[in-house]
Amino acid sequence: MIRTDDNPSPWRALWLIPVSVFAVLTIVATGGGGGDDDGGGGGSIDDVDPGAVNLLPSYNFFLTNDSDPGTALLTASLASGTLVSFDIDGLLANTLDISVDSNNEVTFLSYVARRSSQFDLLVMSMPITPIDGRFTVILTEDLTFDTIGAPPTSGAFDVIKSPDSISVTVVAGGVELSLNGGEAISYTWDEFANLLDDETQEAWLRQASLAGGAFELLYGYFFDVADILDELELATVTNPLVESCDMFTGSPPDGVLAQGEVTVTWTGSGELSEGDDFVWDFNQCWFDEPNDVTDELLDGTVLLENYTETVDFDTNTLFEIGFGGLSGQPGGVILDLTVSETVEDNGVFTIAADDVISIYGGFAMIIQAP
Amino acid sequence: MPRGQHREEATLLFLAALLLVVGVLVYAVDRGGAAYFLTGWDSSHDGAALFGPVGHHLPTFVHSLAVILVMAAVLRPWTQLLPAIVIGWFTIECLFEVGQISPLDGHVASAMPAWFDKVPVLEAGADYFMNGTYDPLDVLSIGLGAAAAYWIVRTIERGDSR
Numbered sequence: 001m002i003r004t005d006d007n008p009s010p011w012r013a014l015w016l017i018p019v020s021v022f023a024v025l026t027i028v029a030t031g032g033g034g035g036d037d038d039g040g041g042g043g044s045i046d047d048v049d050p051g052a053v054n055l056l057p058s059y060n061f062f063l064t065n066d067s068d069p070g071t072a073l074l075t076a077s078l079a080s081g082t083l084v085s086f087d088i089d090g091l092l093a094n095t096l097d098i099s100v101d102s103n104n105e106v107t108f109l110s111y112v113a114r115r116s117s118q119f120d121l122l123v124m125s126m127p128i129t130p131i132d133g134r135f136t137v138i139l140t141e142d143l144t145f146d147t148i149g150a151p152p153t154s155g156a157f158d159v160i161k162s163p164d165s166i167s168v169t170v171v172a173g174g175v176e177l178s179l180n181g182g183e184a185i186s187y188t189w190d191e192f193a194n195l196l197d198d199e200t201q202e203a204w205l206r207q208a209s210l211a212g213g214a215f216e217l218l219y220g221y222f223f224d225v226a227d228i229l230d231e232l233e234l235a236t237v238t239n240p241l242v243e244s245c246d247m248f249t250g251s252p253p254d255g256v257l258a259q260g261e262v263t264v265t266w267t268g269s270g271e272l273s274e275g276d277d278f279v280w281d282f283n284q285c286w287f288d289e290p291n292d293v294t295d296e297l298l299d300g301t302v303l304l305e306n307y308t309e310t311v312d313f314d315t316n317t318l319f320e321i322g323f324g325g326l327s328g329q330p331g332g333v334i335l336d337l338t339v340s341e342t343v344e345d346n347g348v349f350t351i352a353a354d355d356v357i358s359i360y361g362g363f364a365m366i367i368q369a370p
Numbered sequence: 371m372p373r374g375q376h377r378e379e380a381t382l383l384f385l386a387a388l389l390l391v392v393g394v395l396v397y398a399v400d401r402g403g404a405a406y407f408l409t410g411w412d413s414s415h416d417g418a419a420l421f422g423p424v425g426h427h428l429p430t431f432v433h434s435l436a437v438i439l440v441m442a443a444v445l446r447p448w449t450q451l452l453p454a455i456v457i458g459w460f461t462i463e464c465l466f467e468v469g470q471i472s473p474l475d476g477h478v479a480s481a482m483p484a485w486f487d488k489v490p491v492l493e494a495g496a497d498y499f500m501n502g503t504y505d506p507l508d509v510l511s512i513g514l515g516a517a518a519a520y521w522i523v524r525t526i527e528r529g530d531s532r
Binding site: 015020025026028029030062089090327329368 | 390397405406407429433437440441444445447448459462463466475477479481482483486487491492494495496497498500502
């Protein structure tokens with residue numbers, strides 16, 4: 001049977017399916033430039049001497065929930081009995097500036113938490129407190145941190161717990177807080193941090209303080225992990241990699257070692273490759289902050305699961321590194337830590353009961369070339 | 371008239387192929403191979419951009435134009451469907467553009483199933499949304515491409531019906 005224009009085969013329309021698939025794939029294929037991996041036709045980490053990999057001056061980094069349903073949300077269990085969990089809404093997008101010396105040693109310079117990123121905080125206490133509930137933290141402006149570990153120097157975010165909206169705006173030396181567009185109240189950074197534990201303060205002020213502390217905690221752990229990325233190759237050689245922690249400069253707290261140690265164990269074999277896991281074990285590891293009477297003591301384990309590292313084969317430039325993935329891949333940074341704050345008084349170190357928090361649960365982190 | 375129909379289809383497909391080559395050239399020459407499908411491409415062109423400022427939005431223009439031309443060739447016997455093809459594909463291309471707006475990009479990227487990571491091309495999906503930049507001019511160029519496609523198909527139809 002010969003078909004004509006007036007009698008076309010309806011099956012012909014099925015050609016639209018491959019045409020549409022091809023069309024969509026050609027859109028997607030315009031992304032991911034510079035990247036490379038097993039499926040991309042170029043080199044992977046296995047092909048490149050990591051010591052020779054070039055680094056860009058600036059990277060994006062993304063934080064998201066660990067996709068494994070068996071892994072809890074990143075949660076801080078405070079001594080007061082309050083649980084604070086992070087539920088990252090999509091991806092928390094950030095930009096990081098670094099410097100690299102002639103030995104390829106990386107120094108983190110500054111970072112920006114990008115506007116419109118957001119996460120939820122779930123606060124649960126027993127008994128219930130006025131700050132309990134689920135509230136959303138949304139960056140309304142880029143939050144710029146000129147120094148790692150220091151408060152931001154500019155930016156703003158909202159803390160929303162319907163029907164209330166708290167505006168937190170960074171100003172010189174502190175923040176301005178405003179409830180539902182009302183009059184702004186100024187606080188220094190120390191005052192702002194102390195609002196959380198001050199039960200005489202209004203709940204909205206304490207929630208804003210909690211949100212501020214949440215940034216510090218989340219990014220603190222990100223940089224802790226980012227900081228050891230360049231030691232992982234070494235860990236695969238020495239496996240395990242054992243390092244001594246700082247030694248107490250006086251009498252340690254009761255039951256605490258004068259000098260603990262930290263161990264990084266690689267659970268893989270052969271060469272460091274995609275999907276590898278590490279166990280980062282802290283055995284009463286004390287970190288001495290010079291010129292600070294309060295310091296941190298860590299005890300517990302951090303699992304670093306599903307390592308990923310991708311190098312642009314053409315330029316031998318690091319394209320992507322991290323744990324877990326941005327699109328639901330399993331793995332990430334999974335913590336089970338007890339963090340204690342030590343205080344020195346005339347050479348004697350003590351730990352106050354309410355200065356002990358437990359951190360558990362996890363998040364995925366990916367550092368990626370822009 | 372089958373012969374005229376085949377000539378129209380061939381013309382549309384030839385034009386589409388030509389346009390896609392232009393799009394690839396923009397990435398290969400002006401953008402230094404910054405695309406998944408050009409991984410490994412070494413662009414030695416370091417002078418002025420070959421396509422100039424037009425190159426910023428040329429790929430979205432030619433892509434929407436080329437795809438509609440191919441679809442019009444496939445559905446050539448049902449010319450009444452052309453407006454639906456044009457509007458439908460314009461919408462899809464726009465959705466991909468809008469998906470690059472933050473924080474939507476993060477939601478889209480995180481919603482992608484993990485197995486995408488093992489599939490060539492699809493593995494670039496998260497990068498497309500996270501590292502791409504939404505530009506209203508891209509949406510405009512998609513619209514212009516769709517309109518141009520409509521005009522070209524109708525013009526070829528009229529030419530063949532004479």
